[in-house]
Amino acid sequence: MSKSTIELRIPGELGYEKVAMEAAATMARKMKFSPERIEDLRTAVSEACINAVEHGTKGDRRGKVAVALTRDGKKLQIAVKDRGPGFTYESEEPNIFEKLVDEGNTRGWGMFLIENLVDEVEITSKPDKGTTVRMVIHLDNAGEGPGDE
Amino acid sequence: MSDELKIFKKKLDDVGIVALVGDVTSLSEEQIIKSYEEFADDGLHLIIFDFALVSYINSSGIAILIGIVNKAKQKGLTISVAGLAPHFQKIFKMVGLTRFIQLHDSVENALNSKGVNPDVSVSN
Numbered sequence: 001m002s003k004s005t006i007e008l009r010i011p012g013e014l015g016y017e018k019v020a021m022e023a024a025a026t027m028a029r030k031m032k033f034s035p036e037r038i039e040d041l042r043t044a045v046s047e048a049c050i051n052a053v054e055h056g057t058k059g060d061r062r063g064k065v066a067v068a069l070t071r072d073g074k075k076l077q078i079a080v081k082d083r084g085p086g087f088t089y090e091s092e093e094p095n096i097f098e099k100l101v102d103e104g105n106t107r108g109w110g111m112f113l114i115e116n117l118v119d120e121v122e123i124t125s126k127p128d129k130g131t132t133v134r135m136v137i138h139l140d141n142a143g144e145g146p147g148d149e
Numbered sequence: 150m151s152d153e154l155k156i157f158k159k160k161l162d163d164v165g166i167v168a169l170v171g172d173v174t175s176l177s178e179e180q181i182i183k184s185y186e187e188f189a190d191d192g193l194h195l196i197i198f199d200f201a202l203v204s205y206i207n208s209s210g211i212a213i214l215i216g217i218v219n220k221a222k223q224k225g226l227t228i229s230v231a232g233l234a235p236h237f238q239k240i241f242k243m244v245g246l247t248r249f250i251q252l253h254d255s256v257e258n259a260l261n262s263k264g265v266n267p268d269v270s271v272s273n
Binding site: 014015017036039040043047050078089094095096097099100101106107108109110113114116 | 153174175178205207210211212213215216218219222230235236240243244245246248249
């Protein structure tokens with residue numbers, strides 16, 4: 001089966017991540033992912049878009065976040081890209097006990113959730129060139145849902 | 150105030166019920182914390198957050214709850230969550246929130262577990 005891609009550009013403003021979530025969920029339903037996996041994907045896409053808005057466009061509605069959804073056989077890939085300052089990603093698991101004693105720092109769960117909800121994650125970030133978070137879920141690992149195709 | 154979330158509150162004996170309708174995100178942080186603090190300042194022992202009509206919770210929403218659990222611990226208050234969809238139950242377990250809050254299928258079950266008569270119609 002050939003690849004097919006849908007591309008979206010959402011405003012760099014919190015709340016619009018739901019547009020990307022729904023697009024990803026629609027594509028996953030068409031590919032017959034199970035409802036549970038679709039929920040996982042919705043959360044992962046939402047978190048990637050929120051990171052792009054908060055750290056990439058820094059909440060500037062004029063700064064866009066590009067979302068590319070690619071169906072490739074039994075694989076669904078979602079790439080979320082911003083043109084922000086970039087960052088150095090360190091995969092360190094947040095600890096709720098530490099969060100509970102530091103009232104000012106209860107956040108920081110986004111990447112942790114993404115890594116635990118999808119099958120593959122790749123982060124590419126370059127200073128002043130932006131960041132791309134590429135997430136993949138595989139139908140084989142998912143269990144098939146009812147779908148609509 | 151966020152348009153994304155509506156909050157309805159009710160008090161039963163020394164239990165506060167906060168019913169959330171909409172999205173639990175950073176956009177609704179102020180509303181949720183205000184609702185918690187109004188009950189916490191009222192000398193209640195248990196606050197139940199009803200998530201039955203919440204369809205979207207993101208990591209900022211999780212962070213709000215962690216902050217509330219922290220405040221509640223300092224006051225000796227118990228926080229319960231009712232009606233959470235299975236996906237978000239999984240997320241709560243993933244981040245470790247279920248170590249500090251009790252999950253219940255419904256507000257009625259949460260109240261029954263505390264021996265409170267579950268007359269749970271709520272209002273603003």
